[in-house]
Amino acid sequence: MNPTLATMTPRPPRIMLYSHDTFGLGHLRRSRALAEAITRANPTASALILTGSPVAGRFTFPARVDHVRLPGVTKLRDGSYESQTLGMDIEQTTELRAGLIRATAEQYDPDILIVDKEPTGFRGELLPTLDLLSGERRARLVLGLRDVLDEPAVLAAEWDRKGAIAATERYYDELWIYGLRSIYDPTEGLALGEDVKRRMHWTGYLRRALSTEAAPVDDPYVLVTPGGGGDGQSMVNLVLSAYEQDPTLGPRAMLVYGPFLSGETRADFEARVAKLNGRVTAVGFDSQIEALFAGAEGVVCMGGYNTFCEVLSFDKRAVIVPRTVPRLEQYIRASRAEELGLVRMLCDTGQGMTTQSMIDAIRALPDQTKPSQAVSDGLLDGLDYVTDRVSVLLAKAADKAAE
Known part of the structure; x- marks a missing residue:
């Protein structure tokens, strides 16, 4: 039983963000932007990012945002993966990552989990954690999708292979698409049921801002x-x-x-x-x-x-x-x-x-x-939309706990 629900003792909200980060910086940077916006909008909230990025330690994180570094894997040009370190094969590394993710979720006990792009995580590593958090703990689970995933036929085959449709239908309370439907629909071609479609929110793109004042430019x-x-x-x-x-x-x-x-x-x-x-x-x-x-x-x-x-x-x-x-x-x-x-x-x-x-x-x-x-209306409203949704989900969780 979630100790928060059992004791009815209020606590500051906890948001966990998962980004598998098998290639590049994209997933970590998106999760970092979301965590910063959420904790800025709610001064009592904290956020913990789970990331496989090998350069996570080179980024600074704002107050009340931290990260856990998962063992790294490398995405090859043919789309396959190999383990980066530890002398372990990809199956062993995935099992280790899955255990670390679940243990972190059990200890951190998030109110909301925001998953970046992969409904089941890298090679299904997120499934034990989804089972944990959707059970008695009843965290709110969100799947966040960037504006474009891949061409529809390829994406449909990939999601079918990974069991992503079934996982999305079973686990996720909401789907956030970080873009505008008028520009592109990343779920085109996916056999999502009407119930899942009703959970979808088009947030707009995630605006970026200067953390400090930019120095004057001497020359263009x-x-x-x-x-x-x-x-x-x-x-x-x-x-x-x-x-x-x-x-x-x-x-x-x-x-x-x-x-x-x-x-x-x-x-x-x-x-x-x-x-x-x-x-x-x-x-x-x-x-x-x-x-x-x-x-x-x-x-x-x-x-x-x-x-x-x-x-x-x-x-x-x-x-x-x-x-x-x-x-x-x-x-x-x-x-x-x-x-x-x-x-x-x-x-x-x-x-x-x-x-x-x-x-x-x-x-x-x-x-x-x-x-x-060229385009203006709602184009960069994503972070404001996300922080509003976080407030709604936290309120629903509080109402549920009070029942």
Whole structure:
């Protein structure tokens, strides 16, 4: 029996967020943004993030927000996974993660669990915790989905294989979609029942803000960011080639590699940057990249969810170079955004991924419309919507406890 319900003793609300983080930074950064907004809106609440990100310790977390680092796994380009450390195979690592997740949930005893993207967790690791929290403890369970998951047929097959439809129907009180239905419906093609559809909430995108005042910019720059960087080699190469081929191209580029672009590839890029004599500068990783967005004249980036939110939040003219493997999520997001006039896209279709197309795109940035000129109503209301829903769920839990 949940001790809170048994003793009827009020306590500050506890929110647990699960992000499996097998690749890149996206899940952790989204969970961090949600946790910060929830604890800011409710000064008594705390939030605990469970994450598999190997760079979680390089981020700062606000007061009353902390994280538990799960043993890491690596997503390969073919979509399969391998264990990062510990000399354990993927099955053993998954079992260890599942035990840690359940033990944390048992001790932390959250009032609300917010699950990022995967209804059953990585390889089903979340199921024991879902059983625990949906039983006598009766935490409120929320599935949070980004605006785009994958092309409908591929996603339907994936969810069928993972038992995700059944888990969504059985466990989750609400589904939050961090986008607008008018832009894209990530559940298209999923055989969700009418009861599940009634639990869906379209929140709008998750607005990003500066944690501190941005320093004044001495000279204009284009921000170049591949997000986490793990699959950003092609985009970075194209930008460097553009500045190498056209000595008059400006303004200067500020390149943020991301923590996962490293090794010989990074060393080769560093040598090329050095030869450009300040026309391109580079840093490895910046946990406060929002300030760089705020000061940029324009952005060249990949099409991940968090980067897209930053483009919208800081109203930046952007060229998006989406990845297309192992899933089409970024391509779908970027192509739909281009249709709406929010961004410009470069990929293997259309003009193609050529040095000249990148030169032309950077030169055309000042003439692009800003995102705010294309779509406005409710576009960035996501965090406000989420904090409102958290308040509603906590109130329902309190009413249930009082019965």
